[in-house]
Structures are given as C-alpha cells and as structure tokens.
Amino acid sequence: xxxxxxxxxxxxxxxxxxxxxxxxxxxxxxxxxxxxxxxxxxxxxxxxxxxxxxxxxxxxxxxxxxxxxxxxxxxxxxxxxxxxxxxxxxxxxxxxxxxxxxxxxxxxxxxxxxxxxxxxxxxxxxxxxxxxxxxxxxxxxxxxxxxxxxxxxxxxxxxxxxxxxxxxxxxxxxxxxxxxxxxxxxxxxxxxxxxxxxxxxxxxxxxxxxxxxxxxxxxxxxxxxxxxxxxxxxxxxxxxxxxxxxxxxxxxxxxxxxxxxxxxxxxxxxxxxxxxxxxxxxxxxxxxxxxxxxxxxxxxxxxxxxxxxxxxxxxxxxxxxxxxxxxxxxxxxxxxxxxxxxxxxxxxxxxxxxxxxxxxxxxxxxxxxxxxxxxxxxxx
Amino acid sequence: xxxxxxxxxxxxxxxxxxxxxxxxxxxxxxxxxxxxxxxxxxxxxxxxxxxxxxxxxxxxxxxxxxxxxxxxxxxxxxxxxxxxxxxxxxxxxxxxxxxxxxxxxxxxxxxxxxxxxxxxxxxxxxxxxxxxxxxxxxxxxxxxxxxxxxxxxxxx
Numbered sequence: 220x221x222x223x224x225x226x227x228x229x230x231x232x233x234x235x236x237x238x239x240x241x242x243x244x245x246x247x248x249x250x251x252x253x254x255x256x257x258x259x260x261x262x263x264x265x266x267x268x269x270x271x272x273x274x275x276x277x278x279x280x281x282x283x284x285x286x287x288x289x290x291x292x293x294x295x296x297x298x299x300x301x302x303x304x305x306x307x308x309x310x311x312x313x314x315x316x317x318x319x320x321x322x323x324x325x326x327x328x329x330x331x332x333x334x335x336x337x338x339x340x341x342x343x344x345x346x347x348x349x350x351x352x353x354x355x356x357x358x359x360x361x362x363x364x365x366x367x368x369x370x371x372x373x374x375x376x377x378x379x380x381x382x383x384x385x386x387x388x389x390x391x392x393x394x395x396x397x398x399x400x401x402x403x404x405x406x407x408x409x410x411x412x413x414x415x416x417x418x419x420x421x422x423x424x425x426x427x428x429x430x431x432x433x434x435x436x437x438x439x440x441x442x443x444x445x446x447x448x449x450x451x452x453x454x455x456x457x458x459x460x461x462x463x464x465x466x467x468x469x470x471x472x473x474x475x476x477x478x479x480x481x482x483x484x485x486x487x488x489x490x491x492x493x494x495x496x497x498x499x500x501x502x503x504x505x506x507x508x509x510x511x512x513x514x515x516x517x518x519x520x521x522x523x524x525x526x527x528x529x530x531x532x533x534x535x536x537x538x539x540x541x542x543x544x545x546x547x548x549x550x551x552x553x554x555x556x557x558x559x560x561x562x563x564x565x566x567x568x569x570x571x572x573x574x575x576x577x578x579x580x581x582x583x584x585x586x587x588x589x590x591x592x593x594x595x596x597x598x599x
Numbered sequence: 600x601x602x603x604x605x606x607x608x609x610x611x612x613x614x615x616x617x618x619x620x621x622x623x624x625x626x627x628x629x630x631x632x633x634x635x636x637x638x639x640x641x642x643x644x645x646x647x648x649x650x651x652x653x654x655x656x657x658x659x660x661x662x663x664x665x666x667x668x669x670x671x672x673x674x675x676x677x678x679x680x681x682x683x684x685x686x687x688x689x690x691x692x693x694x695x696x697x698x699x700x701x702x703x704x705x706x707x708x709x710x711x712x713x714x715x716x717x718x719x720x721x722x723x724x725x726x727x728x729x730x731x732x733x734x735x736x737x738x739x740x741x742x743x744x745x746x747x748x749x750x751x752x753x754x755x
Contacts, residue, residue, distance in 0.1 A: 328737060328741060331733075331734045331737045331738050331741070332734065334730040334731070334733055334734040334737070335727065335730055335731065335734060337730055338726045338727040338729070338730040338731070339727075341723065341726050342723065344723075345719045345720075345722065345723045348719055349715075349716065349719065352715065357670055357685060357686050357687060358670075358685040358686075358715070359670065359685050429744065429748065431744055431748075432740070432741055432744055435740055435744070436737065436740075439733070439736050439737060439740055440733060440737075442736075443729070443732050443733045443736055444729070444733075447728070447729045447732060448729055582730065585729075585730065585733070586726055586730055589725075589726045589729045589730065590722070590723075590726050593722040593725055593726065594722075597718070597722070598672070598685055599672075
C-alpha cells in the first residue's frame with residue numbers, strides 16, 4: 220500500500236466524521252440549545268419542555284447526524300417523531316387530553332362570569348397579529364405568532380403546525396419561555412393598570428360545585444365549541460374527554476394514565492421534536508428575534524386585555540371582581556393565577572385570590588383555543 | 600451591417616411577443632380569462648361577466664396558480680368559488696359566482712388593511728361570542744341543577 224493510498228484512506232475516514240462538515244451555524248446553535256438547557260436546569264423555567272427542546276436543538280445541530288432527514292427513503296428517528304407527532308397534529312391533542320385529566324373546572328363553574336375575562340385576555344393575540352403582519356410576515360404566519368400571547372403551548376404548536384410550520388421551533392420556544400417568565404412579565408403591568416384600592420378588593424368565597432355540574436361541564440363545553448368553532452374541536456374535544464374521565468370517577472386508571480404516563484411520554488416526544496426543527500440553516504435569521512419581541516408584546520397586551528375586561532365588567536357588577544385576576548386570563552395554568560395571588564397579597568396579606576384567578580385562567584385556555592379555531596377556520 | 604442589426608432586433612421583438620400570452624389581460628396581477636365583458640372597474644375592484652360555467656372559470660384560476668399556491672385558498676360553495684390570497688399579493692380575493700341570468704361574474708378585489716383589520720375585530724368579537732354563549736349555557740345548566748337538587752332535598 221502506497222503512502223498516497225493510506226492518505227486517501229485517512230481523508231475518506233475524516234469525511235465520514237462530523238468535523239469535516241462543521242460550520243459556524245452549528246456552533247451558534249449549540250449555544251442556543253445550551254441557553255435553553257441552562258434556563259431549564261439552572262433557572263427551573265418550564266423544565267419539562269425546555270429541557271427536551273434545548274437538547275433537541277443541541278442534538279440536531281451536529282453535521283451528518285441521521286436524525287431529521289431520510290436515509291435510503293426511510294425517515295430518521297426524530298423525523299418520525301416530528302412527522303407522526305406534530306405534522307399529523309397528534310401530540311398537542313394528546314397533551315390536551317392529559318391537561319384535561321388534571322384540570323378542575325370547579326372555580327370556573329362556580330363563577331362563570333370569568334369566562335368573559337378569558338375572552339378579553341385574547342386582545343394581545345389580535346393586536347400582535349397586526350404588528351406581525353406589519354413586520355413583513357404573511358397572514359398565516361401572523362396568526363401563528365399572535366397566538367403565542369394566549370400562553371398555551373399545545374395550542375400554539377397546533378396552530379403553528381397548521382398554518383406556518385416553518386415557524387414551529389421559534390413560536391414554541393417563545394410561548395414556553397414567556398410562560399415561564401409570567402412572574403416577571405405580569406406584575407409590573409398589573410400594578411400599572413390597577414390602583415391600590417382595586418388590588419385590595421376581596422371576593423366572596425366560591426360556592427362548592429356539585430359532581431353533576433362537573434360532569435356536565437365538559438359535555439356542554441364540547442357542544443358549544445363544536446357548534447361555534449368546529450376547527451378547534453380536535454384540541455378541545457381531547458381536553459374535555461380528559462376532564463370527563465377525571466370527573467366521572469369511573470375510569471380512574473384511564474385518567475391516571477392520561478395525566479401521568481401518557482402525558483410524560485408525549486411531552487418528551489413533543490419537546491425533542493420541536494427542538495429538532497431548529498437547525499441552524501432555518502433558525503438563524505432575523506425572524507426568530509422578531510417572534511421573541513412580538514411574543515413579549517403579545518403577553519403584555521393579553522395581560523392588559525384581561526385586567527381591562529375585569530375593570531369594564533366591574534362597572535356593571537354589584538359584587539366587584541379584583542382586576543388582578545384578569546391577568547390570569549392568559550392561560551399559563553396555574554402560573555398566572557399564582558401571580559395574581561402573590562400581587563394581591565402584597566397589598567393585603569389576608570386576600571386569597573388564587574381560586575378566583577383559576578376561573579379566568581381556565582377560561583383563557585378555552586379563549587385561546589377559540590381564537591386559534593377562528594384562525595384555522597379562516598386560513599386553512 | 601445596419602440591416603443585420605434591424606433583423607436582430609426584429610427577431611428579439613418577435614421572440615418577446617411570442618412569450619407574451621396573446622390577448623392576456625390582468626388586474627392587480629390577476630390573470631383574466633378571455634372573452635369576458637367588463638361591468639365595473641375602479642382602482643380597487645374589477646367585475647367581469649362570462650358566459651362560461653363557474654367550474655370552467657375556477658379551473659382557469661386553479662391552473663393559473665398551480666405553481667404558487669402556498670397562500671392561496673379555493674373555497675367552494677354552491678354556485679360560487681372564492682379564491683383568497685393570504686400571501687403578499689396586491690389582490691385579496693377573486694369571487695367567481697353564478698348570476699341569476701346564468702352568466703358568471705368574476706370580481707377581483709384589491710388587498711387592503713381595512714378588510715384585515717375588520718376581520719381581526721370581528722374574530723376578536725367572535726371569541727367573546729363563543730365564551731358568552733358558554734357562560735349562558737353553563738349558568739342555565741347550573742341554575743337548573745341547583746333548582747332540582749333544592750327540590751329533591753325539600754322532598755326528602
């Protein structure tokens with residue numbers, strides 16, 4: 220064997236390694252992935268999602284890794300997860316099934332007025348739509364960015380996959396990051412829009428809700444949503460099925476599986492699939508930065524919308540509502556309800572708003588799904 | 600030499616003319632099928648009338664946009680096909696509708712912020728309508744349930 224043949228052999232081996240195809244984009248994306256891993260591990264920001272997403276970003280940004288492409292006509296591992304989980308819109312619906320099995324609609328049923336707060340808190344979705352459009356995105360992209368303010372991860376993923384799959388990674392990251400940052404984003408806005416006197420408003424304790432009402436609620440909600448916004452029924456139908464399984468009490472094993480084993484398994488696949496969509500080639504542009512900026516505006520306006528809706532409702536109500544609970548209309552269950560409780564207690568330590576804020580919080584889930592349904596019906 | 604240049608320019612002109620569809624007209628970049636009668640034209644709107652069936656005209660547009668249909672939706676309703684653009688084209692919609700006199704009207708409207716903003720306001724209000732309906736339904740249901748349970752407890 221001659222020296223040049225040995226050299227060719229070495230060069231051939233070198234070209235099968237990732238080092239040969241490494242570019243600066245890969246290195247930058249390692250940094251992006253590591254940043255979200257840092258947020259998840261060190262700062263405990265939505266770790267259940269940001270950890271697999273961060274690792275997914277890290278994983279796919281190595282050259283020649285057989286993860287998101289096709290080898291010999293067959294889809295590779297993460298491509299399979301992405302195709303069957305996200306492109307087929309299965310995972311967001313399964314997540315909603317699990318969420319439904321974890322949700323207690325008692326506070327919403329006890330105070331159904333809070334449903335309107337969930338609608339008011341969608342203001343940011345529509346305002347951000349306009350901003351996104353003016354920033355040069357298409358209408359479908361604007362709708363998918365706007366829904367970030369609804370603070371509902373699965374809904375954001377569902378709508379983005381349906382209308383603008385090219386923005387999936389950035390939108391999902393923005394949604395989950397801002398959901399984790401609700402305790403930082405909301406309090407200044409809440410203080411700005413309410414007086415000290417308003418923050419001290421005490422609300423009457425919620426009435427107990429019977430089991431019959433809790434069983435009836437998912438059926439009624441499914442009926443109303445299916446009739447008025449059928450486009451979003453895959454999500455809401457699964458949500459209400461999960462809730463019915465929980466409230467009926469007759470399928471304990473199924474409810475337990477939906478809220479634990481199934482939810483955990485699906486969350487892993489969701490996180491890594493979303494992360495896997497973010498290769499340097501597609502992610503490194505001005506658009507994700509715009510999406511992050513617009514997402515922040517979205518959250519802020521949605522928070523304002525919820526608070527202002529309560530303030531408007533208070534003009535007509537005999538028993539006033541504390542406007543702080545309006546901020547919980549941006550779903551982000553239960554984080555934003557907790558924020559309302561904390562900000563309320565800073566004014567009056569004996570004012571317990573948590574359960575009152577859970578109503579708008581759950582209404583926000585339905586409201587953001589309704590807004591998503593409106594967009595799907597329009598653009599798809 | 601001069602004649603050669605003239606001949607060359609003539610050939611180029613003929614080639615360019617050949618590549619341009621004969622008789623093709625458009626409004627805001629929307630191609631128009633031949634043989635129509637113009638009913639109305641403003642800077643924002645054009646209405647044409649054709650003696651063709653709705654499906655024939657719709658097929659003309661399906662063919663016209665087949666290579667670039669990412670942001671174009673065809674919504675088919677009885678007697679009407681609505682072509683909508685959600686991309687960055689200068690037109691927003693082409694409505695192909697059957698008329699009472701068996702003719703087909705094709706209406707092209709210009710894209711504008713007015714319809715987008717109006718649509719957003721209506722959709723936002725629609726979210727309120729959905730949740731307001733749910734509020735009414737839930738309130739009614741809980742009122743009925745509490746009345747029934749009160750009656751039952753009074754009987755026992």
